[in-house]
Amino acid sequence: xxxxxxxxxxxxxxxxxxxxxxxxxxxxxxxxxxxxxxxxxxxxxxxxxxxxxxxxxxxxxxxxxxxxxxxxxxxxxxxxxxxxxxxxxxxxxxxxxxxxxxxxxxxxxxxxxxxxxxxxxxxxxxxxxxxxxxxxxxxxxxxxxxxxxxxxxxxxxxxxxxxxxxxxxxxxxxxxxxxxxxxxxxxxxxxxxxxxxxxxxxxxxxxxxxxxxxxxxxxxxxxxxxxxxxxxxxxxxxxxxxxxxxxxxxxxxxxxxxxxxxxxxxxxxxxxxxxxxxxxxxxxxxxxxxxxxxxxxxxxxxxxxxxxxx
Ligand code: 13P
Numbered sequence: 001x002x003x004x005x006x007x008x009x010x011x012x013x014x015x016x017x018x019x020x021x022x023x024x025x026x027x028x029x030x031x032x033x034x035x036x037x038x039x040x041x042x043x044x045x046x047x048x049x050x051x052x053x054x055x056x057x058x059x060x061x062x063x064x065x066x067x068x069x070x071x072x073x074x075x076x077x078x079x080x081x082x083x084x085x086x087x088x089x090x091x092x093x094x095x096x097x098x099x100x101x102x103x104x105x106x107x108x109x110x111x112x113x114x115x116x117x118x119x120x121x122x123x124x125x126x127x128x129x130x131x132x133x134x135x136x137x138x139x140x141x142x143x144x145x146x147x148x149x150x151x152x153x154x155x156x157x158x159x160x161x162x163x164x165x166x167x168x169x170x171x172x173x174x175x176x177x178x179x180x181x182x183x184x185x186x187x188x189x190x191x192x193x194x195x196x197x198x199x200x201x202x203x204x205x206x207x208x209x210x211x212x213x214x215x216x217x218x219x220x221x222x223x224x225x226x227x228x229x230x231x232x233x234x235x236x237x238x239x240x241x242x243x244x245x246x247x248x249x250x251x252x253x254x255x256x257x258x259x260x261x262x263x264x265x266x267x268x269x270x271x272x273x274x275x276x277x278x279x280x281x282x283x284x285x286x287x288x289x290x291x292x293x294x295x296x297x298x299x300x301x302x303x304x305x306x307x308x309x310x
Contacts, residue, residue: 132221
C-alpha cells in the first residue's frame with residue numbers, strides 16, 4: 001500500500017488552529033512563511049486592534065514580546081501565546097518602570113506618552129500609548145501647554161517634536177538596534193541611482209533627520225504598505241526592517257522595492273518560525289500574562305490611545 005502523503009507543517013498548524021479555536025496574528029516584519037499562515041498581518045496598532053476584538057480563545061502573537069503583552073493586557077480572559085520567549089525588543093529594553101518614575105518626579109504634571117514598544121510595567125507608568133501610526137495625533141490630543149515625556153524612541157520623538165515646534169517635548173534616549181543600522185549614505189546612493197523612486201521611511205530610522213529632506217513619506221509599516229499599493233509610482237526605497245518586503249512584493253508584483261539596508265533585519269522578530277508556531281499551538285506555550293495592578297494601569301494607557309481617531 002502506498003504511504004499516506006506527509007502532512008505539511010502548514011497543514012498541521014491549520015488543523016491545530018481550528019481545534020484550539022486559535023487565531024494567528026503576525027507583524028509585518030515576520031518571515032514570509034509565517035505571514036502567509038497568519039489570520040492577520042499588520043503593524044503594532046493593527047495587531048492590538050485585531051487582538052482586542054477577536055472571538056478566538058487562543059491568540060498566538062508572531063511578533064516580539066511587547067506585542068504579546070499588549071494582546072494579554074487587552075484580553076485578560078484569553079490565552080495569549082508567543083512561540084519563542086526570546087523574541088524581545090531592543091527598544092522596549094531601553095526604559096524601565098523605575099527610570100520612568102524617577103523622570104516623572106523631575107517633571108511633575110508632565111504627560112508620559114509611551115510608544116507601544118515598551119514593557120507592560122513602563123506602560124503602567126504612562127498616561128497614553130502611541131504607535132508610529134498615531135504618535136502625532138496622540139501628542140496633539142493633549143493640552144498644548146502640557147509638558148510631554150516621550151518614551152522610549154528618540155527618533156520617533158524627534159520627528160513628532162519637529163511637527164509640533166511650540167510644545168515642550170522631552171525625549172528619552174532610546175532606539176531600535178535594527179533601525180540604527182540604516183545609514184544615510186546608502187540611501188543617498190540609491191536615490192541617485194533610481195531618481196524616479198519614492199523614499200518611504202519608518203520614523204524609528206536613526207538617519208531620519210539626515211534624510212528628512214529626501215524622504216517622500218515617513219510612515220508606519222502599514223502606512224508604507226498602503227502607500228506603495230496606492231501610489232502611481234513604480235519604484236520605492238524602503239527604509240525599515242526587511243521583513244516588510246515580503247508583503248510589498250506579494251501585493252505589488254509590477255513594482256520594484258530597494259531596501260535601504262539589506263542588513264536591517266531584526267533577529268528577535270526572526271526567532272519565530274513555523275516549527276515554533278506549531279509547538280506553541282501543540283503545547284499552548286509560551287503563555288504571556290501581565291499581573292495586576294500593572295495590567296489595569298497599562299490597559300488604561302492602551303485604551304486611551306484606541307479612542308483617539310487616526
Ligand atoms: P509599526 O507599528 O510601524 O509596525 O512598527 C512597529 C515596530 O516595532 C517597528 O520596529
